[in-house]
Amino acid sequence: xxxxxxxxxxxxxxxxxxxxxxxxxxxxxxxxxxxxxxxxxxxxxxxxxxxxxxxxxxxxxxxxxxxxxxxxxxxxxxxxxxxxxxxxxxxxxxxxxxx
Numbered sequence: 266x267x268x269x270x271x272x273x274x275x276x277x278x279x280x281x282x283x284x285x286x287x288x289x290x291x292x293x294x295x296x297x298x299x300x301x302x303x304x305x306x307x308x309x310x311x312x313x314x315x316x317x318x319x320x321x322x323x324x325x326x327x328x329x330x331x332x333x334x335x336x337x338x339x340x341x342x343x344x345x346x347x348x349x350x351x352x353x354x355x356x357x358x359x360x361x362x363x364x
Contacts, residue, residue, distance in 0.1 A: 280309070280317040290326040297326070303340040305329055305347060 272281045287294050299311065305325055308316035325347055332338040332346055 277320050280319050281315050281323075282318075283308075283316045286322060288320040290323060290330070292326060292330065299340055299343050300326065300329060305340060305355070307346045 275299050281289060287297055301308060306322050310316040328347060329343040332343045
């Protein structure tokens with residue numbers, strides 16, 4: 266069986282709207298809305314009609330979906346895990362700069 270993959274090249278300066286981010290990440294609107302409410306995502310803009318998401322949001326959605334699917338983590342737990350993973354990455358980066 267042949268599997269088909271879709272690849273999207275991300276530019277760090279690009280942003281995407283609410284519907285676009287759902288399409289790119291293959292998730293439904295409700296899940297993204299819940300991620301915003303739980304603090305997993307912080308879009309730019311005051312309302313869903315004007316929300317803009319960057320490449321970091323795509324990574325956070327993908328990691329959250331993996332945490333939920335693979336480990337059964339709920340959204341508040343995923344928000345905490347993402348914050349801790351980002352802090353760990355920042356600390357490792359600082360450590361590399363010191364050596």
